[in-house]
Amino acid sequence: MAGTDTMDTMLDILLVWLLVGAAMATVMTPRILWSVIGLAVTSAVLTILMFRFDSPLAAVFELSVCAGLIPAIFISTISLTQRLSPEGMAERRREKWRRFGLLPVLVILVGVALMQVHIPLDFVAPPAAKETDVRNVLWHVRHIDLVGQIAILLGGAWGVVVLLKERKRAA
Amino acid sequence: MLSLLILVPLAGLLLLNLPFTPAMKRTAWAFAFTVALAQVAMVLVAPAAAWSQQGFLAQYFSFGLEAKDLTRVLLLAIGIVMATTLMVGRSMITDDRQQFNFVNLLLVSIIGMNGVVLVTDLFSLYVFLEVTSVSSFILIAFNRDLGGLEGAFKYLILSAVATVLMLTGVALLMLVAGGTSFETVAAAMKTSGGITISQMAVGAFVCGLFIKGGLVPFHGWLPDAYSSAPAPVSILLAGIVTKVSGIYALVRLATSVFPASGAMNEVLMVVGAASIIVGALAALGQHDLKRMLAYSSISQMGYIVLGLGCGTPLGIVGAVFHLFNHAIFKTLLFVNSAAIEQRTGTTDMNRMGGLGSRMPVTGVTSTIAALSTAGVPPLAGFWSKLIIVIALWQAHDYGFAGIAVLMSVVTLAYLLLMQRRIFFGKTSPEHAGVREAAAGVVVPELVLAALTVAVGLLFPWVLNTFMLPVGGIFH
Amino acid sequence: MLAVFVPTLGAFVLPLMASAPRLRNALAFVFVLAALVGSLALVPTVLSGRTVDVRLNLPLGLNFVLHADGLAVFMAIVSSLLSTIIVLFSTGYIRHYDYQNEYYLMVVLFLGAMMGLVYAGNLILLYVFWEITAIASWRLIGFFREKQHVIRADKAFLVTVFGALAMLLGFVGVYVQTGSFDLEAIRTTLKAAPLGTLAVVLILAGILSKSATLPFHTWLPDAGVAPSPVTALLHAAVLVKIGVYVFARLFIVTFTITPECHTAILWVAAASALVSAGAAMIDTDLKRIIAYSTVSQIAFIFLGLASGTVIGIAGGLLYILMHGIAKGGLFLCAGIVEQNTHTKDIRQLGGLLKTMPITAIAFLFCALSVMGVPPFGGFFSKYMVLSGAVESGQWWIALVFVVGAFMTIVYLLRLFNMIFLGDLKKEAKEGSPVMVACVAVLAVLALVSGILISPSAEFARTAVQQMLGTGQ
């Protein structure tokens, strides 16, 4: 049994590293297309991780969000952006490299540092509440959060209206 | 009754936008204004009974809302600042389409802020923080000019960092306490408050709040966001948003939820002192009015946190009182800057001069606000700073008390500098024709100035009715 | 408590009457007069040894207490008397400058705050009025809107606020040590243990900054740029006296402080007297010289009060009265001279005796009173202060002050002959009748206060007895 445990944790660690690598890729690639793909990969890996940590509902949510999000961005990047000229691309690559060159080194360093910190898990987790089903909690117990989420949605809507909508040329 | 504070704006939002009839548009501003004024009236007038949770809605929705005296003070502040922002917004934003959007966004942010103040659950606290942040991002970038976008972007990025920290905090607390409502967490903290995990969680959550509150190590976004935002928005931001999202949550959690540990107080004191010093010194060197006021509000935030950090009930009272006062006179200062911007079109102090004779009301009110910020006696700022200093001295933190007092001299210095550059001296030619600001701006100026002076003079009454019960949290 | 409330509240009514200047001047004068009458009304009660109290308890020990005893009424009369004269003078002086409403508002507010401070029975109330006077003086110094003046006004304001904040810290220290802000309560509790040196030093810093003694004195000469009735009001009659009054009120009546603090105060006062006397000798600006001389005379008053002997304290009190009258006169004369000759540099002035005889004689009378030449009031106070210093054992410090007295005589005479004697360089006609009348009144007052010394001496004696609570 111990073997499978180590195998599982190894797999999880691998997935986490993959997640971090994809995230870095989205930031560092000069081409927008590649960054969108990187985004898709990150959310996919995240969903897998959630399934592995046996919280199916959260994973499903993540999947639906990612499903909705990625195609929208995908289409917009393809339709709205045009290809950069070669020297434009080179210049962008240089500029990207200058800003984020050190990022991987930094991430590794932080990772190593966090390894040293030993956090004793010396506490007894309290018994889980009886119906812990997400649906029930969300709908019956936490109404206030619903209101919050609706507000965020409306806020987002106005954000789009204000920021992205073409202004008619002010007189 | 409490839930109305959140539901009414939400319902308003929905109603205003559904039918798309032009008639509704005009009433939008009026509706928002009545909501804000109703909130103020509710706090001042409403009988104690209204504050309890029961109401016909109770049986349908289980809103874990409750309002102690601390929240009443905050609600009052939110109401006042919201009303001012609306009035200034109405006179500054001429295009009615824009104005409609502006009002809607304000309604969203009022929901968020009321939520933060009223909620009793850690996670919903986070949710409503997000609501306010979203509406603030958009508001900062309202004019879609380069500065606005850049400021919003910075705020967005740093709020993201804050979110990460807060969520880890909530997750860990969930792990330790099993639930996220204040009571369960408080109970858990009493028993297993000392273990590393809970300390880490508390630390993470508090740092998230520090970022939101714009205190020194985390204040990077604040000057850019404030100075590049359009005038009415910077009034809202400076007046109440950072206070509610950053400081109020800190006060609420430090007093009732998290364990009162010496280390936490130490952290608060150090962060507070650092932000006072850095804020004041940075403000000294500025030549852009709004950036200077931004740094000055960082410095004043530092005072509040310093008051909080000394842990005694008097310290809490001082902190909350200063929070309320600061909301008033900082808004007044930003309204003044809005008035100047409206008339002279610039906030660069070097190009201003001698506006005192041109814009007398703005001049007088800004002097009152400046003196109150610096803590000159007859005005409100003095009393709150005095209580903080007394609390610090009683807690034998002479060093911090010394810093607090000395820095108020520097505060006075840069505010006098501002006064001299803008209002005294000879009028620069380009502003020769400047007349007094529009009515929409002058009225809030007068109201706020009157409020500052009133709180200053009627200090004893204010202290008894509002503040001392806040100190009661502990007994 | 008429004395306190009428001017302070009245101050805010004034700007409303901006339209009718004549009415406004009259009203300002009435308010200041009300303060004077209010304090005079208290004299009989105080002389009979009783004290008057108005108390309104508030939370946190910050209660609103007004307390009138010998010292308070004495100071109130001194400052309100001089302010009435100065307000009268300024009606003539300010007529041809703008911002007059603000000027009158601030002057009357200043006096109201001064009255409040004198009668304050609670440390925080005292501090509040202290700061109001700082604001009023800031606005008044910055009256002429030129850049240089406003910078000077800011500097003065910052230095006084710095001192005031240090004092506030000291008050909080006292509050923590004695548990209350009320002077009476503090007085009883402090009888046992003397006050902590940190609190003493902080409070002293505040007092020194307000009374412009050595380390913090530079703002006083710089504030000479203000309109001359203001400098007269500020320097000579009232503002610096507040510092001295609070010193008397706190360090003599309420606190008991360790002996080395006493000697430290004396040495600071001695140093301040000498430095400012030296500076007065060299400076060439008319008002700066008189300001420096105020700084050195204030050091004399400190000497009297800190000497701890009955005669010294009484001397200090009398000195406040005499110096107020004489220095007020000097400044008003300087105002007239400056207004007519449009220059403050004494090198360009000369021979004004022939063209401005009355002002010259008034100037001479006031200068003689400051020097302490007998028939004038200054003589008695200087003698009593000196014998107080001698009696308190530190006769070395008395020696330093004798040197100070020498220099006072020398620089005042230098000033007199540079302006009024010698050959006429600038043509100047006599000041307007109102202004000259005021100056003449002050000069006569200086002379009369010398000759009829017994009433004021008697008043000072009862005040000192009350302060020390001894039956000497």
Next chain:
Amino acid sequence: MNESILLIPVLLPLIAGLAVLAIRGPVRLAREVVTLVVMLANLGLAIYLFGQDLTFVHPWAGVWGGIAMEMALRVYQFSGFILLAVAGFSLLVALYSWKFMADRSYGNQYYGYMLISVAMVNGAVMADHLVVLLFFWEGLLLTLMGMIAIGTKDAWKTAIKAFIIVGVTDVCLMMGIALTGWLAHTLRMSEIAAHPLSLAGLGSVAMIFMTIGAISKAGSMPFHSWIPDAAIDAPLPFMAFLPASLEKLLGIYLLGRITLNLFALTTESWVSTLLMIIGAVTILLAVAMALVQKDYKRLLSYHAISQVGYMILGIGTALPVGIIGGLFHMINHAMYKSCLFLSGGAVEKQAGTTDLARLGGLASKMPITFTCFIVAAAAISGVPPFNGFFSKELVYDGALERHWIFYAAALLGSFLTAASFLKLGHAAYLGKRDPANEGVKEAPMAMLLPMIVIAAGCVLFGVYNPLPLHYLIQPILGEHRLEGHDFAGLPANWMLVAATVLVLAAALVNHLVGVKRSGSGLGAADHIHHAPVLSTIYDWAARRFFDPYDIGMAIVRGLSLFLWGIDRFIDWIYDSFIVTLTTGLGWTVRLAHTGNYSLYIVWSLVGAAAIIAFLMRIL
């Protein structure tokens, strides 16, 4: 006869003075008449009061720590005597100035100040309370300055100088009085006199301060420099009135009170030797300066200073003989000095100038003035039959008893005095007449009368000297101090008399040699003037090096420059140092806000990590 009569000598002249000052307008005679009447009344009152012992006490400025401040006046034989002398002289000078001031413009101010100063002197003399003494003493300051200022057009410079010198020393007197009051725990002189203070420690310091006040009023060496300048600028009757008589009387009166009543001055205490040194130095230096003067009035003023030296030397000896000699010299000096000044005035009025070079041969023109001058000059040089001789003998006796060096100095002093007066007499009155003052006629009767009276007084006090000694001066010391011997009559020690006569003869010879060598009366002293060592000293003196006033002012200016430096430094700290400090700090802080958000993120992360680590470790 109630005591309030004491107030009259003070109030009467004061009110009259103010009245005279108030009288504007043409009524010229009114001023002189009022002054004369008041002076006469004053003299009558003085005569009446002489010999009485009255005390008048009236509470004045409250009781401070047991020491009462009340107006206490007291007349007893010493103050009575001075009162009488003052009244006499002021009457004579008033009479004299009737004519002298006739054509002067500031007439009424002059008379007003004169009356007020008489009142002040009366007050000071009668004062029994130290503060009252100080009150009247410094009151004189004003009238002194006033009278000098109304002299010539730019006389105010000397007035200011005089005011500063006398003012400064008066503050020393105030300090001395404060110290004495504290030591004796009472300010009433009569109470202190009961048991004079010992000179240990603070006592001597107090005495030094009081003596500074006294001798500066009397016009001795360190504080004398205003008198010669005043001689030229001030109106002449003023010189006769104040510096010559009144101030000397008052100064030495106080010195006498200090040594006799307030402090137990003993021969071996260093204070008395100090006094004698001051006296000797004053005698020598002043008379040396007098010798070379070219102006009638300046020469007389230097002599006035040198004679004070004799009085201080006399009192300084602390021996009965010395003190009596000093006091006797005081009254004699007052008489012949004022007579000399009056003669100078007469010459100036008639001949229009006091410059010796342009005077000459006036004896025949102004016989009476000349005779009075001869009498007074003889008296001052100590020629035997006159009063000066007797008082100098007593002083010599006291000085010799203490130490021969003082006696030698005194003797040399009188030698030079005699020489200078011979020179003056020769240059002014004998010699060939200058054509310019042909038409000079005798001075009017009103000016001559006072001179004649005083000259007669000199002779009287000289020939019949027991009168002044027995009735006026010796009672002051009282029986126990006199140890029985009576100083009246001819001087006891013959050897001293011989030495004096020898000295006078030497002065005559020196004068004749001088005249033969330089050909004119004026040049009589030139050979001394141009002697090798002396000439350099004289040049320095001419360039005012030795003038203590200038030295003092230089010191004060230097000190204040230094202090002004301190002030500027403190000012610099406020103006530039703190401002640059704060802006510097502000600038460094702004440096950190570069504005790129990645830096901000790094900050906030580092901050968060630090806080969490801090919390966890503390656990």
